[in-house]
Amino acid sequence: MVEPETLLRVEKLHRAFDVSPPALERLLQRKKRATVKAVDGISFTMRRGETFALVGESGCGKSTVARLIVGLYRPTAGRVIFAGQELARLRSRKAAAPLRRRLQMIFQDPYASLNPRWRVKRIIAEPLRTHRLIVNETALRERVVELLRQVRLSPADGEKFPHEFSGGQRQRISIARALASNPEFLVCDEPTSALDVSVQAQILNLMKDLQRQLGLTYLFISHNLAVIYQMSDRVGVMYLGRLVEIASAEQLFASPRHPYTRLLLDTIPSIEATGQAREPVAGEVPNPIHPPPGCSFHPRCPFAKDRCRRERPELIYAGGTLVACHAVEEGRLPVASGMLRTG
Amino acid sequence: MPEPLLRVENVRVELPIRRNVLTAIDDISFTIGPGEVLGVVGESGAGKSLTGAAIIGLLEPPLRIAAGRVTLAGRRIDNLPSEAMRRIRGREIGAIFQDPLTSLNPLCTIGRQLIETIHTHLDLSPAAARDRALALLREVGIAGAEARIDHYPHQFSGGMRQRVVIALAIAANPRLIIADEPTTALDVSIQAQIIALLKRLCGDHGTAVMLVTHDMGVIAETAHRVAVMYAGRIVEIGEVAEVVAHPRHPYTRGLIDAIPRIGGRRQRLRQVDGAMPRLGEIPQGCAFSPRCPEAVDRCRRQGPNLLPAGGTEAACWLYDKVLLPA
Amino acid sequence: MAEGVFTAAAPVRLAPKLRRVFDSDLWWSFRRSPVTVAAAVMALVIIGGAVFAPWIAPHDPWDPASVSLLDASNPPAWLEGGSWTFPLGTDNQGRDVLSAILYGSRLSLFVGSAAVLLALLIGVTLGLLAGWCGGLTDTIIMRIADVKLSFPAILLALLIDGVVRGMLPRDAQSEIASYVLITAIALSFWVQYARTVRASTLVERNKEYIQAARVIGVSPAKIILGHLLPNVIGPVLVIATINLALAILTEATLSFLGVGLPPTQPSLGTLIRNGNDYLFSGDWWISIFPGVVLAVLILSVNLLGDWLRDALNPKLR
Numbered sequence A: 001m002v003e004p005e006t007l008l009r010v011e012k013l014h015r016a017f018d019v020s021p022p023a024l025e026r027l028l029q030r031k032k033r034a035t036v037k038a039v040d041g042i043s044f045t046m047r048r049g050e051t052f053a054l055v056g057e058s059g060c061g062k063s064t065v066a067r068l069i070v071g072l073y074r075p076t077a078g079r080v081i082f083a084g085q086e087l088a089r090l091r092s093r094k095a096a097a098p099l100r101r102r103l104q105m106i107f108q109d110p111y112a113s114l115n116p117r118w119r120v121k122r123i124i125a126e127p128l129r130t131h132r133l134i135v136n137e138t139a140l141r142e143r144v145v146e147l148l149r150q151v152r153l154s155p156a157d158g159e160k161f162p163h164e165f166s167g168g169q170r171q172r173i174s175i176a177r178a179l180a181s182n183p184e185f186l187v188c189d190e191p192t193s194a195l196d197v198s199v200q201a202q203i204l205n206l207m208k209d210l211q212r213q214l215g216l217t218y219l220f221i222s223h224n225l226a227v228i229y230q231m232s233d234r235v236g237v238m239y240l241g242r243l244v245e246i247a248s249a250e251q252l253f254a255s256p257r258h259p260y261t262r263l264l265l266d267t268i269p270s271i272e273a274t275g276q277a278r279e280p281v282a283g284e285v286p287n288p289i290h291p292p293p294g295c296s297f298h299p300r301c302p303f304a305k306d307r308c309r310r311e312r313p314e315l316i317y318a319g320g321t322l323v324a325c326h327a328v329e330e331g332r333l334p335v336a337s338g339m340l341r342t343g
Numbered sequence B: 001m002p003e004p005l006l007r008v009e010n011v012r013v014e015l016p017i018r019r020n021v022l023t024a025i026d027d028i029s030f031t032i033g034p035g036e037v038l039g040v041v042g043e044s045g046a047g048k049s050l051t052g053a054a055i056i057g058l059l060e061p062p063l064r065i066a067a068g069r070v071t072l073a074g075r076r077i078d079n080l081p082s083e084a085m086r087r088i089r090g091r092e093i094g095a096i097f098q099d100p101l102t103s104l105n106p107l108c109t110i111g112r113q114l115i116e117t118i119h120t121h122l123d124l125s126p127a128a129a130r131d132r133a134l135a136l137l138r139e140v141g142i143a144g145a146e147a148r149i150d151h152y153p154h155q156f157s158g159g160m161r162q163r164v165v166i167a168l169a170i171a172a173n174p175r176l177i178i179a180d181e182p183t184t185a186l187d188v189s190i191q192a193q194i195i196a197l198l199k200r201l202c203g204d205h206g207t208a209v210m211l212v213t214h215d216m217g218v219i220a221e222t223a224h225r226v227a228v229m230y231a232g233r234i235v236e237i238g239e240v241a242e243v244v245a246h247p248r249h250p251y252t253r254g255l256i257d258a259i260p261r262i263g264g265r266r267q268r269l270r271q272v273d274g275a276m277p278r279l280g281e282i283p284q285g286c287a288f289s290p291r292c293p294e295a296v297d298r299c300r301r302q303g304p305n306l307l308p309a310g311g312t313e314a315a316c317w318l319y320d321k322v323l324l325p326a
Numbered sequence C: 001m002a003e004g005v006f007t008a009a010a011p012v013r014l015a016p017k018l019r020r021v022f023d024s025d026l027w028w029s030f031r032r033s034p035v036t037v038a039a040a041v042m043a044l045v046i047i048g049g050a051v052f053a054p055w056i057a058p059h060d061p062w063d064p065a066s067v068s069l070l071d072a073s074n075p076p077a078w079l080e081g082g083s084w085t086f087p088l089g090t091d092n093q094g095r096d097v098l099s100a101i102l103y104g105s106r107l108s109l110f111v112g113s114a115a116v117l118l119a120l121l122i123g124v125t126l127g128l129l130a131g132w133c134g135g136l137t138d139t140i141i142m143r144i145a146d147v148k149l150s151f152p153a154i155l156l157a158l159l160i161d162g163v164v165r166g167m168l169p170r171d172a173q174s175e176i177a178s179y180v181l182i183t184a185i186a187l188s189f190w191v192q193y194a195r196t197v198r199a200s201t202l203v204e205r206n207k208e209y210i211q212a213a214r215v216i217g218v219s220p221a222k223i224i225l226g227h228l229l230p231n232v233i234g235p236v237l238v239i240a241t242i243n244l245a246l247a248i249l250t251e252a253t254l255s256f257l258g259v260g261l262p263p264t265q266p267s268l269g270t271l272i273r274n275g276n277d278y279l280f281s282g283d284w285w286i287s288i289f290p291g292v293v294l295a296v297l298i299l300s301v302n303l304l305g306d307w308l309r310d311a312l313n314p315k316l317r
Helices: A021-029 A062-069 A093-102 A120-130 A137-151 A155-159 A165-177 A197-214 A225-231 A250-255 A259-267 A308-311 B049-054 B082-089 B111-123 B126-141 B160-170 B188-205 B217-221 B238-247 B250-258 B297-301 C002-023 C025-032 C033-051 C099-131 C135-148 C153-167 C170-205 C207-218 C222-257 C270-278 C284-313
Strands: A008-019 A037-046 A051-055 A078-082 A105-106 A185-189 A216-220 A234-237 A242-248 A314-318 A321-323 B005-014 B021-032 B039-043 B066-072 B092-097 B176-180 B210-214 B225-230 B233-239 B311-315
Touching: A008 A062, A008 A216, A037 A062, A037 A078, A037 A242, A037 B082, A037 B126, A051 A062, A051 A225, A062 A078, A062 A216, A062 B210, A078 A197, A093 A105, A105 A165, A105 C207, A120 A165, A120 C207, A137 A155, A137 A165, A165 A197, A165 C207, A197 A216, A197 A225, A197 B250, A216 A225, A216 A308, A225 A250, A225 B021, A225 B082, A234 A250, A234 A259, A242 A250, A242 A259, A259 A321, A259 B188, B005 B049, B021 B049, B021 B066, B039 B049, B039 B217, B039 C284, B049 B066, B049 B092, B049 B210, B049 B233, B049 C025, B082 B111, B092 B160, B111 B126, B126 B160, B126 B297, B176 C033, B188 B210, B188 B217, B210 B217, B217 B238, B225 B250, B233 B238, B233 B250, C002 C207, C025 C033, C025 C099, C025 C284, C099 C135, C099 C170, C099 C222, C099 C270, C135 C170, C153 C170, C153 C222, C170 C222, C207 C222, C222 C270
Parallel strands: A051 A216, A051 A234, A105 A185, A185 A216, B039 B210, B039 B225, B092 B176, B176 B210
Antiparallel strands: A008 A037, A008 A078, A234 A242, A242 A321, A314 A321, B005 B021, B005 B066, B225 B233, B233 B311
């Protein structure tokens, strides 16, 4: 059997933002420059056809990773290699165009991701016009109708404006636009977080169907673990700009290793836990400008020891998954039973 | 059966806009007992936030209560003049809103906001008010209260700010708290802390809570009873465990089925096609009938009221005893 | 055959569009406000008179052949000594005041609108550039704007006018006087457009639809013109409408001060100035009527601008 190719490789990716106070203030009040390391050394790979999820709470950097991969930000260090090429190295728009055609993005906010003054058909046709994929107007119109049908909207919807649609329908329009240039890879940044539960189910089902029909590869960003469970093959857990665990979805939910992963799984309010009392772990995500030294999770970790305060853990193989935790490496962690009941 | 603390009877909220009058909430009735947590769940546009606003008297004009009554501990509150309502707000009914960032005045220290609230409703000396504020902060779990009472809101994180907002809500020891999406803007791990805090406080003080949210998981963990709203009406109401395990109304069934769960096979999520109708596009009869797999002719002609459905109450003709065979 | 289909299709497509306009909330709010309707009627009357002046003016006041000193200083028709040949009277040279007003408003409106359009062009372009590029470009443009704001509009117009007059020979001056005036007024007004557009651009730039366009690979020029411009131009149009009144007034002021249009191309302001000398000698109609027309024009344009701003404000809907 042919091993599916590696479509995306991310190597030691860094992105820092300068959040210093203005120069005058720094001068007068002796303040220092401040940077936020939004992405602090991320590495992972993705195979063609799989769905890889990045999960974490707000501020963990997952949205920044998404934007780094599609080229909205330039990395401050490290590389993003898509299909053997680095988007960041291509200086001119023309050189980057073939790559951009294959790599598209779906955004979180269905209300802000469509130009309110454009008709839907113009929105969907934009990638086709930009890359001159179809020049003939009639053929263009037909392609737009085909795309609308693919996302289960009617051809007449092309004449309308975005504000005439509900959130779920707008997200379908966004998906149609993303699919216009026949991409292979879609970065989905919290595509259903702003939608109601019943609409979310429609969109997730649609995305799964499209993936099967078109052979798409998804990088799926979310903070909702249940959605990730339904949608993804492999999962990467992020905390304060770093990856703390990478595992297949089954393994992650059946036996989470990293203490933060366990915390996340424990704290999801769920219907199954109706009426149960839970003792939640204390603490909050620290300020990203001054992250804790060593392992950034150690202030909240019940297993933290001295080494955790000094030394940053690297991702190591532990029982089939990648985990960045000293306690796991040293075998100190008891085996946890996750949310999946095996057998 | 103790006398309910809050009684909402046949309330209708209308919105007159440029050319006609839209009905935002159509004839809802429910009760909340003392110390009970009632969850009000529904998707966006269902009218759950408006219900809370109507009860506490914070409907923004031109929205208005067009019919029905709201009684608190036997006393009618929907038709009070604004001054009387203002006294009730805070003292008898407290409120927690979704966004902790905008619920607090960024220009005042939280101590000042707390003490101001305490002063408005309770007759205490300044020193006693400050002591009470400190006690409240400690009760909601803010460490180092003596120092933090003089901090400004921007010096707190999101979760901490929401704790301050909760402290403000319970400051005058109200009997009922209306919590409108209190955890939606917070991270998952903080959500759990805030939910636990709310549960503990309400248990300790015997405060009733009307918890408005779209997150069924939060309701399942926190509430005793739940009311499901759709297009401005209550379609199902009953004990949480019962509604979650055996939903009666087709919409509730669809809603619960659509929620992604962890565990079990990963298959297609059960979906309900279509979307909730917007204000002004609500069909005649039962508002859910266009999307309902079990709709019959009667559903399109006449909208049902809440009918007993063995365990819960559901507004669905399926449960009309007259129709069911003997 | 194809043409027939084409021409038949066009009015059919227009009708539903017209119906949409009359059905819309905008029209409804327009009809609902009697003040706005009155203002619109007034403005239309004056603008109509100005546009069609060459056809409807009873006389041509600037044709030396048709003007005779014998008709000088006639009072308005309804007063003793007046006649309906000159309904609003004549000035000291025998020129018909009504015709002078019609031609004068024409010039006032031309100069005013052209100035506003030029200011829009400069301001919107600079605002878009400043908002989109940020950094040094933004800083430079905004500091230029700040410098400009420290000059009062009239002073700036006087300055430009004076400099150009000094540079050009006399006869060339009259020809291009109106263009110099337009430029001077435009340069006084562009800053508010630039500021508004820059602020809106800063907000819109971070929205996801702009990011989506960048991910697709659309060129920055197309993003700015196709995506940003339609979404930031709204508030600017409202300001422009209200500014039209101000531009006309500025031109009138400059002409009144004698540094605007030359006497051979009088605008309403010049007319007021000319008539000013005779105000206290009893020939009040020479400057009062142009003054009234100017006031009504400015008031109605202002009211229309107010209505437009409220009607387009989504929060008030």
